[in-house]
Amino acid sequence: MREWLMRAMSVGRRGRRDRDLDDELRFHVDELCRAFERRGYDAHAARIAAERELGGVGRTKQAWRDQRTSPPLEELLQDVRYGMRVLWRYRGMTAAAALMLAGAVAATTALFSVVDAVLLAPLPYARAGQLVVLFENYLTLHAPDVSVTPGSFLEWQSRAHTIAAMTAIDQRQQNLTSDGEPLQVNVAAVTRGFAATVGVQPVTGRLFTDREFEAGNERVAIISHALWTTRYGGAAIDGTSIVLDDRPYAVVGVMPASFLFPTPRQQIWVPRPMTAADRENRTGHTLYAVARVRDGVSIAAAERELHDIAAALRRDYPDSNREWDITVMPARDALIGQTSDVLAAMMGAVALLLLVACANVAGLLLTHGLTRSRELAVRAALGATRLRIVRQLLTESVLLAALGAALGVFLAWAAQPLLEALRPADFLTWKPIAIDARALSFSAIVAVACGVLFGTLPAVAASRANIAAAASTRAAGRGASRLRHALVAVEVALAVVLVAGAALLGQALHHVVAIDPGVRADGVVTMTASLPATRYGEDARVDVFYRTLFDRIRAIPGVRAAGAVQALPFSGNTSVRPYATDRSAPTLESPVAHYRIVTPGYVEAMGIPLRAGRTFTDRDTANAPLVVLVNERLAREAWGDPSPIGARITFGGGSGANVKWAEVVGVVGDVRHFGPAAPAPAEMYWPAEQIDAVPGETLRRMRRGLTLVVSTDAADPLAIVAPVRAALRSVDPAQPVANVRTLTSMLGASLWLSRAATWLLTIFGTAALAFALLGVFGAASYGVAQRRRELAVRLALGAAPRAVASLVLRGAMVGAAAGVGVGVLMAAALARSVSGLLVGVAPGDPRTLVAVAAGLGVAATLATWAPARRAARLDPMSTLRNAD
């Protein structure tokens, strides 16, 4: 160990020790001479005998030096030094290759930093790989990620043996009214098992005790690090009490800043006692369940057990659980959703770009190796083995790659603020997107891999050419030329894939943007207000609040319309319920529709078109006849009638002959609730004041937490926020609003991922296209240079310059054409695998592919134009005279 360390440290160092060795050996030989002379040898014979006794001074020195350092290391250092000199000598080529690589490496590194933050960095929980999120899977509706009922959750908790701990989370928006301005906060009410599930300790204070999960003792809170520092200045929390929805809670702990459970926006955690009523509640889907799989148990095993438990529950509680299964999702997947697919696709795209750059550099080095054939021949003549020469050339290409990578990392680092700026506010990461040690190591690996990748082919070719050089330079040149055409084909094929991908995505995006989402988003501002149950426990009070509030908001100049809804389009939230239109109450097998609890004015504020009948008015009160609005899809699905005005529908209120029927009073346009890319669901709208007619405690809660929607014709829609807030304060001074957003921005956010993917692919595609065209141009130019003599002969024998030009063109286009063909096939195959991103475009849309192929063909022809012209303008006489 020590020996090797010392030897490695001596590599490349010629020091005093080496000169000392000369003295030492001279001394040795002199002493031997004296000994031989004493035995009667004459001076000359003594010196010869002495040197033989030593075994040769030169050999000894060599053996000593080999021991002093490490010969392989020493040779590597030589190669590196020599390589640097070569790169410097051919500065032009070095710069071109390094810049090309830098672009590709910069893109790779930047993208890797995002991938690392999102996909690779461990979640900020203890042994996060064991955490899974549990959903109920509504089989009838093919809805795999429905919130969990308290009853089912408790059954899972008591039955599952593969699970070490599980906790259910009830996410609420509540008003924090102590210590300053009223603030709407995200509160997670967690059940017993919270501590064991997350395995994270607070930075100060403690977690909940078991006693605090018993009803009556739950008025304690743990707050987030962000809330602690912003609202309480990071002061000691002992004895601090906060007021949530008018009830006091004692603060017992502060979680670390990295604790984002279950989402990064969580601000307060409180205990949620499970009551006897919860145990029987297997219909109210309100909870988010997280479980920790037992040590040594695989997620798959836990999943199998949970499926068995769901099957048992289907038998034990057929009335409620007959159509339900369990979905088990690794925590990371639940957090990042479809982002991972897009990131994987982009990583694939950037890898293609890197390959194009590598192929291009390989082409450059290939022809470059031929220009160096004389040098390599000399080296071979001096005894360098072919392996040695290949190694030398490989060292050069890895050096080149390292240079390009260093430049690329610098570019990526410089572009970091840009990356951070492009990231939307709710893009989920728990590690900053940064060019850190991990990204650097990744780039280093990429650089070496690239160097070997683009270096091997030219190195082998050059070393072969060097052997052939003695026989015929031209034959070797022809082989290299074929290789270069092959490389061009690869480049063009990959570029076609990227450009076609960008074109298909762009087309899909264009298509999606052009889709009418069913609402008029311009000038619409939304914000949430959640009314605490303490003061708004009675429905009548809620009704009065909204009536007064909207009267005042509508009086604000510039307000076109205003209303409220429990689940806003593009928010990702929805609620679903079975309905029936005939005699009976709906059952589990009944068709379902998404429902919106709205106040009068909502449909108008959102600009949802009224197709038939009327919208809600202030006369649709709790005591008035029950009414609903349906959208066109529901009208079609339920009645097969575009205008079923006067038809009746029920959601299970009442029973038997006393089923509560609601009358359809209007039909509105379909709204693409899940973003323009997804089809509009069947929807119905209920007046908020009439939802007592529908069973379910959740509805009561939704009704107190509606999202306000205000449509304004002001130039800056957000200017309306201040007067709206004032109106709210005038109705209830303790009532904060939060999540102020424009509907336009929400619509944009729903398209963010497609937009980002399209932009990235466009950038990658453009770069790949440029690289590939450079490759075509380079190969054609080189081809002309190689064939100067032959072309000159043809011209001298009377060939038309046009014919010569077309000869060159045809020769160069072989590779490009093959590339286009293969690329189109690859693109068509790949497009099918990313069809999720390609909304509204047929996968492998033939027109797009043909257009891309034609475009690339034309571009490649243009790239060979200059070399072909040069060929046509050759002066036969001077060319033949000067040829070697």
Add this chain to the structure above:
Amino acid sequence: MGHDDKADILRGTLDLLVLKTLDTLGPQHGYGIAQRIQQVSGDMLSLNQGTLYPALLRLEQRGWIASRLGTSDNNRRARFYSLTTAGRRQLRQETEDWVRVSGLINRILRATD
């Protein structure tokens, strides 16, 4: 060649011989070590004296011997090698090993007689 009757030095044994020589003679230069090994072996060993120098360097790299410049008997500058504590420990260890192995080999050779 004329050296048929001389044993080629076994790889690895040279290290042991050098350590033993330095243990006996104290600090010594390369020439001195070479002479001593040939003398003691009664010229039975064909020591290519040049191989001594890489061996000395290797022992130094392993920390078993140390070297410093000094003056020889005839007043010439020479590099003197001496045993370190680690080298002394190594010598003891290798001597034991050698005795054990050679004893074992002798026994086997006698047994097959």
